[in-house]
Amino acid sequence: MNKAVGWAIRPGQRLPMEGKRLPLLHEENKSGAESSHSSDSVLVCQDIVKRFPGHIALDRVQFEVRKGEVHALLGQNGAGKSTLVKIITGVYSYDEGTITVDGKPAKIQHPKHAEELGIAIIHQDQQHVSQFDVTRNAFLGYELKGPAGLLDFKRMRQLTEEALKRIDADFTADTMVGELSVGQREQVAIVSALLKNPKILILDEPTASLSNREVRKLFEIIRTLQSQGVTIIYISHHFEEIFEISNRITVLRDGKRAGTLSTPETNKEEIIRLMIGRDLTQLYPKENLPHGEVVLEVQHLCQGRSLQGVSFSARRGEILGIAGLVGAGRTELALTVYGALKPTSGQIRVHGKPFSPRTPADAKASGIAFIPEDRRHEGLIANLTVKDNMTIANISKWSRWGLVRRTQEKQTVRDMIEKLRIATTGMNQLIQNLSGGNQQKVVIGRWLTGNSDIYIFDEPTTGVDVGSKVEIYHQMTELARKGAAVLLISSDFEELLGMSDRILVMQKGKITKQFEAGEATQQELLYWSTGGEGPKEEGTR
Template sequence: MTEQTPALRLEGIVKTFPGVRALDNVSFSVMPGEVHALMGENGAGKSTLMKVLGGIYQPEEGRIVVGEESVVMTSPLEAKSKGIVFIHQELSLAEELSVAENIYLGELPRKRFGLVDWDRLYAQTDEILQKLKVGFDARTRVGDLSIANQQMVEIARALTVDAKAVIFDEPTASLTDAEKVVLFDVIADLQSHGVGIIYISHRMEEIFKITDRISVLRDGQYRGTLTTAETNEDEVTQLMIGRKLDLRRNVSHHELGGVAIEVRNLSCGDLFHDVSFKVRRGEVVGFYGLVGAGRTEIAETLFGLREPSAGTILLDGEETVIHSPIDAIAKGISLVPEDRKGQGLVLGMNCRDNMTLPQIDDLKAGPFVAEGSEIAIFDQYRDRLDIRTPGWKQQVGNLSGGNQQKIVIGKWLSMHPNVLIVDEPTRGIDVGSKSEIHNLIRELAAQGYAVIVISSEMPEVLHVSDRIVAMYSGRIMCTFTSEEVTEDNLIQAISGITTDTAA
């Protein structure tokens, strides 16, 4: 491989923004037929480097070489014309158009007089979809597809061009296990045709399963390249964050308080049934299960986003009814949603305004908002949560994923809740920021908060939870303490194999 010409290489790339040197003399290359992981914490420079490659940003120094040709990328279309294809984590599809129109957007096959050749369009698209083994066809409206299937449409775009290199940015974030297998088969097929793959992911198990080499960025600088087969998670993590992580199981060292929230026989249509549990002050209760198990729906019901069809909710021992999020907030329940960008933040708004948004009416001095009070709240939680931002005026959309998540958590902590629900707290966040969020959850419990954590990652629920509620098909199968839970009995429970309550 070393004697080959790289499919793609970036040499000495420098990119600066006001007050920030985002990329500092970064070099990176991918060989034909290689899967090369690009790793680093949120904010390390991965996205900026890829935007330089895609022509969205122009570097102050350095050059891009495709094969043996030095090129200047001025737009994503030019990058695609050079054989550089991006599969983005954030979907960029036109929901009202068909799958075929989305895949060939801007490049629709034409007949005489410029008319679209629909027969050829649909035939070409269906041929690509067959390779991906999906359950929809070229004519399907994209807006009618699940998020996972929309991700597969994004991936299908990569198969329409003679690609030299394909960049996958967190491609499995929305995929089921079966769809991941198909994706990995597609990547293997691209490899076999000599296409270089740049694979950006925070999921270590995927990195070690499919990649050949791993390059690491930290603080905008290149930190080294490792051969995947010759390294391990500890070495990669240390290169990424400059320290070792504490990945031990949770062991609480504080006294638990009274029951903050209790749910008795709660149901919500066909989403979940006869759910009962308690969470005490100072306790973290993790909810774990497969997609569709009903975990998020329970959280949404407790927060007033869904109306229960049966059952009772008690706060501090008193029965209560929650009709809306306004009710939930007033009663001391806060929800950090699964989709922080779509549901938790206003990306075009600054950090201060995002953090104080739910309590804006309480911060008014007459008809105006008391800016000093807003800034004081932001400063307090920026320091408390170690939010890394140049200041409150920074747009939230410019922050790393980990710092965005801290803004959402800070927003709800500033409301002084009794119960904090955190849904998928570290989705799309690097290992270093994950560790910080986990430590924060444990610290909040130690301060007396009752915390519910919903997660699809087994190591996460094992690491942060005092008790783990295992769900299957809308029902609670088992509740385990941190001492008695094992990976085996947890997997059995979420697979519906056992109905015995362990605790």
């Protein structure tokens, strides 16, 4: 129902990318930028260092935000955006550096400190108490009390209703959050942040699960807040949004600041260069292989609200890219094919036979392998060794009478460590002590020991160093060469273009576009991912 609206807006948004801007916006941005010169910094982060076991997440990062501006924070996955934000909001402590708020040194060590300084955040992975209603969730931690010290539900409910009205939400303050959709929960988060009257409001990927109308509404709210003197830090992957709404842009890359730019004076190409910072074409060891028969066929697959009639097929030797933004339904597609989610309707055929897995175990038996997106929670068994992590999926392969034949098992693991060049002190090292890239290689190695011929990689290179990335790409190519079908789900368009044969673009649970090999460009992928439904010329350069 929002198509018409989206159509009308998106072309307008595309203008900034071509170096032009809507006059009105330009005015706003300029005035915003001018009024906030030099000493008007509301937040200054200097030389922030944050170390995690295994890697340095932030390496002497500089970040300066001026009063009243919308400051976009950009970077690829794993560049350190979320870490920086968590430090500013007191969720993480930092190892080195200083933070100044309003010209005064601030020691932010707890979310409460950030709160007292007027910093509020809308998290990307917003957490709610699903058994509470909207009012209770919105005010959780900042409750209003009546005269007797008891909670003043009447006023809280009233304020929540008002705030909900402000963002045009279509649910009441009494609704249980557990009954809301993902997009509606996002709105609860916005309401919750608004209720705190923040000085600095951080929005972490706020539009990921919003409809176009909701995005419009959000931008209106942002502009209103800006006019009221609220400073906004806006984190997003969507360039159009950033060019439309921001005054300045800071780009992070590999935990370092790559640069800070004034939005009117830059363009997308410059930002991409800063984000990527290297010539990527050599990175992808893609081979053009002959494609065999169709091994996976999906027809009209629906899954709740996340998948709305997805159809595609994959052949042997093919790397099929699936593009889309967070929340487009790509992970749900993978999970449904893999038997971890129940489809509401539709059909899956594997090797030509109808296939309806009840659990991942069924899918595994039919030769499907799945490398999940969230490595920490879904890929690793942190307290087990490299060996145990690597062999768990196919453990029965090395068994006799139910007992594990350990010599054979160890030999396989040794070979795999060598083959994937996993940096480890040995197969008995705990996997939690490995770096992200090496952990990911173990998770992938888990499937290489079996006989799968359909591999689904869901964001396989998130938080992975470049060296490991190349190794992972090599393995994908290797799998394709051996005749497997590889599905590569990624938000990294460079990666998709570099590795895939065909690319499907998903948006809001549907495949909105299919590109044959060599047909797509980054711009087009971006265009179709962000909801392009308009004439094709709009998407091409």
